[in-house]
Amino acid sequence: MTRSIIPFGPQHPVLPEPLHLKLALEDETVVEAVPALGYVHRGLEGLATRRDYSQMVYVVERVCGICSCIHAMCYCNCIEKLMSIEVPRRAQFLRVIWSELHRAHSHLLWLGLFADSFGFESLFMALWRVRERVMDINEATAGNRVIVSTNIIGGVRRDLSREQMNSILKDIAIMEKELKNLYDTMMNDYSVKKRTVGKGVLSKEQAHALGAAGPTLRGSGWAQDARQLAYEAFDELNFAPVVETDGDCYSRTKVRFREVFQSFDLVRQAIGKIPEGELAAKVKGNPEGEITFRVEQPRGELFYYVRCDGSNFPERVRIRTPTFANIPPLLAILPGAQLADVPVITLTIDPCISCTER
Amino acid sequence: MFMAKTIINNLLHKYSTRLHPVEQRILPDGFRGRFKFVIDKCILCKQCAIKCPTQVIHIDPEVGLWERQVMGCLYCGVCEDVCPTGCITMTNVYRPPITEPAFLRFNVKPRPAKKAKSGAGADVQENGAVLEAIEEKVLERDAAGLSPSKMKTVEEQAVQKADAEKQAAPAKETPAKKSMSVTLKPKSAADAGKKGGSAKKK
Ligand code: SF4
Ligand code: SF4
Numbered sequence: 351m352t353r354s355i356i357p358f359g360p361q362h363p364v365l366p367e368p369l370h371l372k373l374a375l376e377d378e379t380v381v382e383a384v385p386a387l388g389y390v391h392r393g394l395e396g397l398a399t400r401r402d403y404s405q406m407v408y409v410v411e412r413v414c415g416i417c418s419c420i421h422a423m424c425y426c427n428c429i430e431k432l433m434s435i436e437v438p439r440r441a442q443f444l445r446v447i448w449s450e451l452h453r454a455h456s457h458l459l460w461l462g463l464f465a466d467s468f469g470f471e472s473l474f475m476a477l478w479r480v481r482e483r484v485m486d487i488n489e490a491t492a493g494n495r496v497i498v499s500t501n502i503i504g505g506v507r508r509d510l511s512r513e514q515m516n517s518i519l520k521d522i523a524i525m526e527k528e529l530k531n532l533y534d535t536m537m538n539d540y541s542v543k544k545r546t547v548g549k550g551v552l553s554k555e556q557a558h559a560l561g562a563a564g565p566t567l568r569g570s571g572w573a574q575d576a577r578q579l580a581y582e583a584f585d586e587l588n589f590a591p592v593v594e595t596d597g598d599c600y601s602r603t604k605v606r607f608r609e610v611f612q613s614f615d616l617v618r619q620a621i622g623k624i625p626e627g628e629l630a631a632k633v634k635g636n637p638e639g640e641i642t643f644r645v646e647q648p649r650g651e652l653f654y655y656v657r658c659d660g661s662n663f664p665e666r667v668r669i670r671t672p673t674f675a676n677i678p679p680l681l682a683i684l685p686g687a688q689l690a691d692v693p694v695i696t697l698t699i700d701p702c703i704s705c706t707e708r
Numbered sequence: 709m710f711m712a713k714t715i716i717n718n719l720l721h722k723y724s725t726r727l728h729p730v731e732q733r734i735l736p737d738g739f740r741g742r743f744k745f746v747i748d749k750c751i752l753c754k755q756c757a758i759k760c761p762t763q764v765i766h767i768d769p770e771v772g773l774w775e776r777q778v779m780g781c782l783y784c785g786v787c788e789d790v791c792p793t794g795c796i797t798m799t800n801v802y803r804p805p806i807t808e809p810a811f812l813r814f815n816v817k818p819r820p821a822k823k824a825k826s827g828a829g830a831d832v833q834e835n836g837a838v839l840e841a842i843e844e845k846v847l848e849r850d851a852a853g854l855s856p857s858k859m860k861t862v863e864e865q866a867v868q869k870a871d872a873e874k875q876a877a878p879a880k881e882t883p884a885k886k887s888m889s890v891t892l893k894p895k896s897a898a899d900a901g902k903k904g905g906s907a908k909k910k
Binding site: 401404405406407408409412475479486489490491492493494497499507508 | 724735736737738739740759760761782783784785786789798
């Protein structure tokens, strides 16, 4: 049968970011997908070598527009480890609170977009209405909705008062109630199941062999979560990675939805256990040496490599983001899919192209 | 039946959205919104310019120029944090987008570098010209309506101050300059300058 090539993206209604796939089709079935990246390359790694350490925190926050806080946290950890700075315990808890709120709103954003991708508009709006509450919390506590800029090297810039924590707890309780409702709707709905169950299956072996990360990996049955490394305050918090075993679009959706509840639970635990104390340690001098650090971003494992030579600027900052790891699995699950399912399947890896290209 | 519950719920539910122009959103206190400058307090220490991640603040202590490229600002709040005199603060007022590159410029009492200590009349003349040029720019931008209400008032004040200063300047500035060699303490240079000036006048 003759093949035809159909370009998918970079401008496509379901894609929030410019991912381009060349799809080779036989009839309506995809036989091959070839990715093309490079539409939003901004050269942030190069910029990193021209900004000093404290300025760089605000630059790495802009690597990803959604999980900004977690990028900054990873970068700060690198520098703090290099300079052997002891971050105050309270600051570590505050970082966890903000990063988990980020995870929650990132997943809610994705769930909304996903609902939109198969045409369930009212679910999309309902999910984003819940997300709005998280954004309001961010705005009230950190001063901005997405780019919170709360991390600095050595600690955090802002504190949470008791009243703020109580209002966060109250909001979380409301959101959990609303989301319970939406969870039942989304996961049991006939048409949602029709579009997702059994579509884009990534087997357990494939997921491991291709190096998938985050919910894509956990949706295929691997209980792997970088938060198990117990960075920041995660050593005091109880959680188990959310795992689903089917490896299809439905599983990945379920993993993300359940992780929203998990994040809320972690915020609640963190608020319960947060100690009093300093917000930031004193920082003196410049770091020297090289280091790698891993944290769990909403999309998977985020990896930073920083090399410093004791001067005012880092020598090299390398950022490996989870979407980069998730593109090979995507290319593996697309062949065999129907053209109409391509947007849905592509979205289930939660592509963040700004992250990937930096 | 299942539908009926949803429909009734939706009918009796409050609006999820705001009736925007009528009902304004109340921004939280901690919001990093529009800047408020009390530029009189500025000592031109350059801390904000050095620490700004995007390096959009440009300061020239010799002519007393404080300038920010408004479009490049991230509203990260670092300049607010590092300013030793608290002349930059962020209010919780919504910051509307701007559509073309604009500069926010202030004239601050100059703090000449040590080299220029012996600066004579010519130097002062030059300063005057620069100040005028700066002021023109501010007025131009205001006329173009680039900065809406609140910021405008802040700027207008600054402009008025600058105006007043300029009128007083020819009398004051020369002695201030001369006395610089004695009173070049970085923290209170502007104040010292004034004091020195008035002392000389007496
Ligand atoms: S808010 Fe940040 S980006 Fe804007 S001028 Fe201040 S330091 Fe620079
Ligand atoms: S006093 Fe504040 S505004 Fe003036 S130069 Fe120093 S840091 Fe900047």
